[in-house]
Amino acid sequence: MDSSSNPFRPRRDNQQFFYASSSSPSPSSASSAAYYSDRFSLSSLWSSFSDFLSDRIMPVLPAPASSAASSAGSAYKDKSAPRMNPAAAPLMFLPYRSKARLWQRVLQVAPFVVVLGFFAFIFSHFVYHSAPKREVLVNKPTDLYTEDQFLTSYGISKQDLAQMLPAPKQLGLEKASLVMLVRNSELNDALKSIRMLEDRFNRHYRYPWVFLNDEPFTPEFINYTTGMASGLTKYGLIDKSQWSIPDHIDQDKVQKNMEEMVSKNVIYAGSMSYRHMCRYNSGFFFRHPLLAEYDWYWRVEPGVEFFCDQTYDPFTFMKDHDKVYGFVMSMYEYVVTIETLWDTTKDFVRKHPEYLAADNSLDFFVDGHAPSAKGDKEIDGDYNLCHFWSNFEIADLRFWRSQAYLDYFDHLDKQGGFFYERWGDAPIHSLAAGLFLPKSKIHHFGDIGYRHPPYSRCPQDEGSHAGGRCYCSRKDHFDDDGYSCLPRWWKVAGQSVGAGIKKQD
Template sequence: MVMLVRNRELNDALRSMRFVEDRFNRKFRYPWTFLNDEPFTQEFINYTTGMASGKVQYGLINKDQWSVPDHIDLHKVKKNMEKMVSKNVIYAGSMSYRHMCRYNSGFFYRHELLKNYDWYWRVEPGVEFFCDVDYDPFTYMRTHGKVYGFVMSMYEYLATIETLWDSTKEFVRQNPQYLAADNALDFFVDGKSPSKQGDTEIDGNYNLCHFWSNFEIASLNFWRSPAYSDYFNFLDAQGGFFYERWGDAPIHSLAAGLFLPKDKIHHFGDIGYRHLPYSRCPQDEKSHVSGRCYCSRQDHFDDDGYSCLPRWWKVAGQSEGAGPRPAE
């Protein structure tokens, strides 16, 4: 369990922990890793240690990973931020939000505390889980050959990633060896058949669909791979984390969707989850009459017009996932 969190978010961190522990982790006792750009207070350590059923560790983020790189033009950053603020773009004026997106995109998996782990479950402060998870999702992912798992999918704000797609296409043009056969390009580009490995060009416009990365269960080794490392370094050199407001969600999504076969991406349709302002609740009857889930089936983002899940089910050749996974 990995949480990027600040000391002042202690109550939200404990809320998330309580849900994860009650719904899943008290049966499995997986460790928790907390990361912060400032030293954790003793209060934070005491309370979160008491909430955890497994081992707990606390890491400080390297300053060079939470600062503006030397190649960035700060005058241009300031000018672009002011323009985005004038357009009411969410988090447009926040430098700390940009640091967070960059850190989640390119650095968290390199932290010393995570070097001995192969898998992680990302947990955000202030989230809720509505359903018991009676099986081990890490084992499920590993034994079924999955690499990246998500719960919700939606459209990104175009104003925050205006040049990300062009940069991604240019990266693939320069590095066609990383484009997986049977990739998920048709999830990101309307009416587009998946490109084959060896192609040197991706055409079409990005439809803004992405996997919402505040919930992820995924392989750390994928982020450590040459394909993703080269992709992040290429993007970081473009400056879009600061000149625009590139989020880790579309970056993780595009990487997983283009560098992995789509059958290695897994939708956890059995997980009930809320990250404000959106919630999803499994729709199958068994999950509710059994008491496994407690949530309103009407409060269900999958059916929202802003959700990209119907597109994903079509691309992945799956029926609408809703029921619990077997304990395999």
């Protein structure tokens, strides 16, 4: 039945729906090539596909509903076409009339979706097969361009790169630095100390690190320590004149005394580098140009441990409470290593009584003695060998730079005891701070958990452990050891600030 006689289908335009009849005249032989070329071109194929949709598919679908119910509008192009009476339409068409336009759109877009999907499949297949396989990445790690390769290709180190970048911003408020005297061979122990102190304290303050060595630091040492530190890192070379035997020292006497001390099994008796280290820490480290801009320092040794979170800035604490020297542990020195140190110190005080402080710590160094009073011109009594263990020190650099201490060190250095007897920097620092400072300016950090082999100490209060601030064992506590001098210090000085240490009677 023709569409013009079907009341339920729109009338077709004969020009729009043109059919190519089989009885149509065939093209002449001269134009046959052009005819078949046009017939099978893309535009011809698309036109045929459009005709198929219009002639075969569209007539089957229900006509779209009119946009208005009034007689002024119609859904058909031809206004003269007979209008559809909805009441006369078969019921089977009514539910689907609203979906007619949707299906028309779907059929129009479908060819494009198929074509795009085909090209997407071809592209993804090409990308997958051209990507490197996992075995290539695993078996050829050198193909990856690492940071070290990048820096090496440009001939720079991580330290050079760090200097090119903006310096880490210091969060601490004081002109202070962490100081480590260390060898290149002690890199692993240095990293252990840096890691622990950074985790426990410095990551919150970012104070700079100053590393000192009597030999140039290796690129490996610089790269690893720079990467570990949260603050700025500086690397200093010690002047040879400060790490050598002075001209006034009798080297034959030094060798003879060293052999005698070795025969007595004195620790570090045969080590010349240890003697240089003690002398340098006693009289030169604070003069290094890298420390010139700082007022405070925290001495850190390689291979030490810190057991407790540092919940406050000790530099600010020292400044606010008018402290000059801070320590953690105290013990007795080997008498054979400092046989003439006390007499040499007493001789210096006689020459310079103006440096002797009133209410000093003489009662800590001499049993049964009272602190010096104002106007005293000398010290007496026998030294009991007690000293502050100087591998941990938080102190004011301005004290070591003072005229009193510089004169004291020069007096000691001329006697040659650093080489003849192996004087240590710990008793020298202790005697200077204890005699030239009032006792109130020396502070014991009782709330710091610390270990330097073979000894360690742990805060004894419950709060430091129950709250998770410390993880050390309170039973492993050098303060109660018979070799410790801390009970003596508590007795003569009392406890200023320190967690869990009872004030001595």
